[in-house]
């Protein structure tokens with residue numbers, strides 16, 4: 001296997017070299033063609049110039065021809081006049097004229113003919129140039145073709161490179177297996193040594209045994225002689241003495257025999273011991289190998305494989321190629337990562353089409369499973385459709401739950417503006433899902449693919465309003481319609497595919513409709529296996545709208561437009577989707593414990609405090625995590641140099657590189673670089689961000705802001721500040737959304753500023769810490785739960801990781817910034833220790849996912865208990 005992989009790598013390398021050579025050739029050909037093209041373009045320019053001269057000469061010729069025509073006319077009129085005037089005078093004039101004309105005519109005719117000739121020549125030239133022009137066009141087409149070929153080659157080169165990367169991964173796996181093998185063979189070798197030793201001892205024992213036999217034979221002989229001697233005992237004195245001697249000898253020999261017997265026994269014992277030891281080790285090894293092979297079969301396929309398999313099964317079911325029973329058995333096997341289904345799928349070469357469908361189906365088995373089936377219905381998912389933290393949560397939490405053995409599936413709208421290159425194996429299913437909206441049924445195309453190893457369903461509505469063909473995720477005038485439509489279609493998909501999820505998890509107001517739709521419409525149709533979990537990522541956005549709008553997605557307005565259901569607590573003629581989800585869900589969460597407290601107060605609840613307090617038993621705050629694979633400075637490919645807490649040199653190099661890229665002064669390497677990565681909305685404390693820029697300059701630092709605003713006046717204000725600092729050596733404002741740049745800023749900065757007025761959770765402070773950028777934050781919401789002040793003695797020192805301020809004003813922020821700068825300038829060593837400490841803190845999803853898991857399990861258990869009653 002190793003050799004094959006190595007061979008494959010060699011082949012890939014050769015192919016890569018070949019492709020590079022081809023590319024070089026094409027490039028040099030292209031260069032030659034480019035020079036030809038340049039020459040031809042020059043000739044063309046020359047020809048143009050000549051054509052212009054020719055045109056000018058042609059005009060000249062035309063002028064002369066006009067003159068000639070005039071003269072001829074004059075001659076004719078003279079002839080006419082001659083009829084009226086005196087003949088003599090006329091003859092004289094005529095002679096005179098003809099002389100003049102003769103004098104004028106002959107050089108003119110000559111000039112005319114030369115011009116004519118020239119004209120002809122020029123015409124020929126033009127023809128030639130046209131032909132050359134055609135050649136040039138042809139060459140251009142060839143260049144275009146070559147460029148196409150080049151891009152095809154570049155694509156195949158990229159493919160080869162990615163294959164190479166996979167092969168290299170295989171090699172690294174193989175090298176791990178190799179080292180295991182090495183360890184095993186070392187063990188076998190030592191066992192072999194033991195065995196050799198034992199064999200030698202056994203051989204020695206056998207020799208001793210032989211020797212003993214020899215002695216025994218001699219003893220026997222001596223005994224015979226003794227008997228003989230005894231017989232002759234009385235015959236002679238000599239014989240007596242000889243007898244005594246012999247007896248002594250026999251005694252001696254017997255003693256020796258006994259010793260040698262003991263020796264043999266001890267050798268045999270030792271031999272038996274070492275054989276036993278050998279057997280034990282062999283048994284242990286067998287056990288280890290068995291365990292390893294079991295582990296390998298569990299882990300040998302990436303999660304991606306299982307997700308793809310799952311989507312294949314769902315596709316077959318939706319396309320009605322397999323029965324619901326078969327589908328659920330196969331889904332369960334996939335969910336349990338069953339070897340049988342894996343092998344069958346691989347045997348079908350990773351394709352389950354009509355031909356091998358029946359053999360694949362034979363594998364249908366049903367076994368009970370311990371994990372839950374969790375379906376997230378959301379408007380965002382990182383990295384394909386991310387606007388803010390919600391996208392990160394859907395994929396981060398989904399991956400963590402998948403790792404814990406649950407079957408996690410995601411349903412998203414199929415936006416036109418997704419990052420399609422991050423979706424694997426995207427394909428459309430041969431099924432048209434019908435869903436209700438505005439009194440009619442509409443067709444939906446269902447797409448499937450995997451994102452970050454998670455199975456994802458994309459719903460593409462065939463609705464004339466083209467709901468998800470808007471070039472953006474949110475911010476459309478008809479968002480309420482778009483997302484209530486999607487919520488309904490998502491439930492319809494689950495219902496029609498016959499799935500029986502344990503948990504349906506919806507997020508924010510965009511999919512909050514799922515809760516009332518599920519309980520009022522779908523549960524009454526028998527689709528009631530699930531419990532609903534609703535997470536509100538920000539209570540500022542509630543999707544409040546006129547009550548009548550609710551009817552479009554099939555909900556009953558009269559039934560829901562009530563104070564205890566969906567009626568908005570402030571605008572009584574309106575409905576509030578978030579309130580509906582709080583009322584209708586089994587579990588309601590928000591994204592940090594502090595924020596969960598804040599929204600239950602009048603100041604923080606945005607009108608929902610009473611509803612939340614009423615439903616407080618099912619309401620809890622769980623701090624979000626971050627995706628530590630996606631946010632990892634030691635593997636981050638967006639960075640110039642990767643680094644880790646044990647090797648911070650890379651961080652310095654990233655700082656230098658960013659300063660250079662942004663044209664900031666690099667003269668003092670130690671000058672602190674402060675960053676801010678944010679949506680520029682009032683929630684984020686825009687006036688404090690502005691203040692932080694000026695304060696940083698006063699404190700001797702540099703400032704980089706990456707952010708954009710959906711609020712026009714804020715965007716304009718920051719454009720003004722950006723222009724003001726356009727060529728400043730210490731401040732740069734980048735007013736856009738740029739994922740790659742955000743990674744480089746986290747890596748380059750020494751501190752990150754987050755002066756939010758309120759912050760449900762906030763991810764930037766956790767990402768910043770992972771990249772060694774110390775957070776300066778306002779103590780609110782999730783910032784309060786994840787950042788602990790360096791100077792706060794009430795917190796154990798190992799948890800202190802940043803600088804916090806309470807009052808949301810300039811003075812509060814300035815004070816925290818000053819403390820941070822003082823800490824930075826006081827001692828490089830202690831700052832570095834702080835950087836290392838914050839980088840090592842665990843902000844992964846594991847702990848938070850475990851809390852969600854517990855909530856889900858409790859809700860499912862309650863549901864089971866109530867069914868059994």
Ligand SMILES: Nc1ncnc2c1ncn2[C@@H]1O[C@H](COP(=O)(O)OP(=O)(O)O)[C@@H](O)[C@H]1O
Pocket residue numbers: 387388389390392677678679706707708736737738739742761762763764765767
């Ligand atoms: N201009 C930007 N360019 C790139 N990424 C950004 C930008 N602004 C914010 N982000 C990213 O969006 C996420 C913000 O999440 P969070 O702190 O929860 O704020 P919110 O969800 O309120 O916008 C982070 O991953 C952050 O890196």
